Amino acid sequence: MSLTNRILLAMVAGILTGSLFNLLLHGVSVPDLVQMVIADYLVGGLFDVVGRIFVASLKLLVVPLVLVSLICGASSLGDSARMGPIALKTLCLYLLTTAIAVSAALLFAVLVGPGTAVQLGVETTFQAAAAPPLADVLVDIFPSNPIRAMADGKMLQIIVFALLTGYAISHAGEPGRRIATFFRDMEAVVMSMVGILMALAPYGVFALLAKLFANMGIGAILDLAAYFFTVLAVLLFHLFGVYGLLLRFLAGLSPRMLIHKMRPVWAFAFSTASSGATLPITLHTAEKRMGVHNSVAGFTVPLGATINMDGTAIMQGVATVFIAQVYGVDLSMGAYITVILTATLASIGTAAVPGVGLITLALVLEQAGLPVEGIALIIGVDRLLDMVRTAVNVTGDVTVSVIVAKSENQFDQEVFLDPRADRGAPLPADGPPTV
Numbered sequence: 001m002s003l004t005n006r007i008l009l010a011m012v013a014g015i016l017t018g019s020l021f022n023l024l025l026h027g028v029s030v031p032d033l034v035q036m037v038i039a040d041y042l043v044g045g046l047f048d049v050v051g052r053i054f055v056a057s058l059k060l061l062v063v064p065l066v067l068v069s070l071i072c073g074a075s076s077l078g079d080s081a082r083m084g085p086i087a088l089k090t091l092c093l094y095l096l097t098t099a100i101a102v103s104a105a106l107l108f109a110v111l112v113g114p115g116t117a118v119q120l121g122v123e124t125t126f127q128a129a130a131a132p133p134l135a136d137v138l139v140d141i142f143p144s145n146p147i148r149a150m151a152d153g154k155m156l157q158i159i160v161f162a163l164l165t166g167y168a169i170s171h172a173g174e175p176g177r178r179i180a181t182f183f184r185d186m187e188a189v190v191m192s193m194v195g196i197l198m199a200l201a202p203y204g205v206f207a208l209l210a211k212l213f214a215n216m217g218i219g220a221i222l223d224l225a226a227y228f229f230t231v232l233a234v235l236l237f238h239l240f241g242v243y244g245l246l247l248r249f250l251a252g253l254s255p256r257m258l259i260h261k262m263r264p265v266w267a268f269a270f271s272t273a274s275s276g277a278t279l280p281i282t283l284h285t286a287e288k289r290m291g292v293h294n295s296v297a298g299f300t301v302p303l304g305a306t307i308n309m310d311g312t313a314i315m316q317g318v319a320t321v322f323i324a325q326v327y328g329v330d331l332s333m334g335a336y337i338t339v340i341l342t343a344t345l346a347s348i349g350t351a352a353v354p355g356v357g358l359i360t361l362a363l364v365l366e367q368a369g370l371p372v373e374g375i376a377l378i379i380g381v382d383r384l385l386d387m388v389r390t391a392v393n394v395t396g397d398v399t400v401s402v403i404v405a406k407s408e409n410q411f412d413q414e415v416f417l418d419p420r421a422d423r424g425a426p427l428p429a430d431g432p433p434t435v
Contacts, residue, residue, distance in 0.1 A: 007267040010202035011209060014271075018043075018213025025214065038214075047211040054204025057197055058268075058277040061190060063150050065280050066302040067162050068187045073298025074166025075180045083167075086408055090300045093400045094308040095344060097246070101238050101310040102343040105317025106336055108234045114226035114318070115325030155276065155306045163299075187294075194280040198264075205271040212383065228381050231318045232388060235311055239392050243399045251406040253416060258402070260419060261289045262395055269390040273383070275305045275397070282394045286401045291415030296405040304397030311389025315382075316343045316364045323365065323374035335368045342367045 021038050024030050074083070143149040143157035150158055169176040169183075244255030265285050269278045279302065286297040320339050324331050331339075342364050362372045405411035 006202045007205055007264055010206040011267050011270060014206040014209030015213050017206075018210040018215075021210070021214040043211055043214045047207040047214070050203060050207035051211055054200070054207065055272055055274075055277055057204075058272060058274075058280065059153075061193055061197070061280045062155075062276050063153060063158060064186075065190050065194070065283060066155065066158055066305075067150070068183050068190055069283060069294070069298035070159060070162035070302055071166040071169065071183045071298075072180070072187050073295045074163045075169040075176070075183070076166075076295040086296060086299065086404060089404050089407065090303060090400060091307075093246075093403060094304060094396070097238075097242065097310050097396050097400070098308065098313045098344045099340060100242055101234075102313040102317040102340050104238060104242070105231075105234045105314040106321060106339065108237075109230055109318040109321035112226065112230045113325060114230045115322040153276075155302070159302060159306065187298075190280075191284060194284050198281065198284075201264075201268065205267055208271045224378065224381050227318065227322050227378060228385065230322075231315055231385050234314045234318060235385075235388050235392050238310060238314060239395055243395055246403065247399055251403045253402065253406070253413075257416060257419070258290070258395075258399065261285060262398065265394050265398070266391045269394045270387045273386040273390050275309075275390055275393045278390065278394050279305045282397055286398050289415070290398060290402055291412035292398075292401045292405040293410040293412070296408060296410045297401050300401040300404055301397050304400060305394075308396050308400070309389075309393055310396045311392035313343045314392070315385060315389055316361050319361055319375075319378055320364055320368055320370065323370050323377065324368070326377060327371060327374060329370060331368065338367050339364055 021043060024038055025035060025043075140154075141156045141160060143154070143161050146157070146161040149161065169180050172179070240255070240259070243258075247253050247255050247258060262285065265278065265281050268281045269275070272278055275282075282305065283297060283301045286292045286301050287294055292300075317339065321331070361375055365372050365374065402411065402416070406413075
């Protein structure tokens with residue numbers, strides 16, 4: 001069985017096992033000894049430990065991978081005139097897809113009306129973190145201490161430092177070429193570490209999902225079914241519709257092949273709910289399975305993991321309309337435009353970690369004049385939706401990388417069209433899809 005299929009099997013097994021344990025713990029009467037074994041030794045013990053080790057191992061690779069990939073990419077592009085256009089194309093595409101995402105979310109939510117039948121039975125409370133001033137956000141992009149930025153995991157600062165380093169390497173002559181060779185060797189080592197971790201991925205994916213569904217259960221979805229399935233529908237529309245059309249019309253490539261090769265990345269994204277934790281696998285897939293040259297992928301994918309939050313923007317759009325309908329607030333056209341602009345710009349500063357979308361949602365609600373306390377209404381199902389949002393985010397990262405690489409002739413189309421292509425081969429080959 002291929003690694004992709006083993007990861008998907010582990011994902012399904014984890015959901016079923018967690019749902020069964022949730023039923024045994026909360027739905028039916030079982031002996032106290034059985035409940036103790038399930039709650040303390042399996043869910044709170046084995047699954048919790050394995051899951052946390054797995055996520056920690058993924059995060060371990062994020063900073064070194066971003067650093068060496070961006071340095072390699074910037075050093076190979078720094079002596080050419082294409083670095084500026086590549087950066088501009090990437091940023092524009094990320095902002096475009098995010099604006100489309102939040103616009104589609106608002107449209108779907110207005111048509112469906114997920115909050116019209118919801119009654120406020122209890123007082124809702126939610127303490128929102130204060131949003132930093134825009135000037136502080138801009139200044140904070142530039143590191144004063146790159147070592148501290150790496151220790152704290154501040155990705156925008158790491159990206160800026162890596163780009164400056166790569167650019168300097170490309171203009172340093174012979175010493176720069178020696179250092180560039182070192183970083184290319186380091187990148188090969190880090191990618192080998194990614195391959196080792198991916199071989200153990202099914203166990204981590206199973207443990208994470210089994211614990212999550214044991215604690216929450218499938219029933220959490222039913223309480224907010226209209227909101228949940230509206231967000232889910234827009235996420236799937238954006239994933240298969242918007243990205244597919246962009247890939248077809250801007251790059252002339254098959255969306256089905258992209259979907260086929262993204263399956264292992266989706267499994268990681270779904271289980272970790274973190275674009276940052278999934279970054280090593282996303283970058284590996286863009287280079288080895290999609291055919292994007294490292295000079296482009298090393299820039300576009302880490303940047304996308306930091307600023308491309310289409311899934312989060314979709315949640316914010318639907319949640320804004322949902323909360324407005326629950327509280328009986330009629331939003332004007334100006335308010336909708338404000339939501340689109342705020343959600344698009346807020347995605348740039350959104351950290352690639354689970355649940356952070358709720359913090360930026362508070363900013364969007366304040367700009368639209370809605371009660372921030374309404375966030376408490378959707379917290380119950382946000383974790384489940386966060387998993388799907390992350391899969392959308394990483395798909396956007398790869399889609400933009402392919403489009404930019406194709407436009408810059410930094411793309412190996414034979415690798416993209418080969419369903420078994422995986423240069424470096426940490427992933428066993430999958431069967432071919434229908435193209």
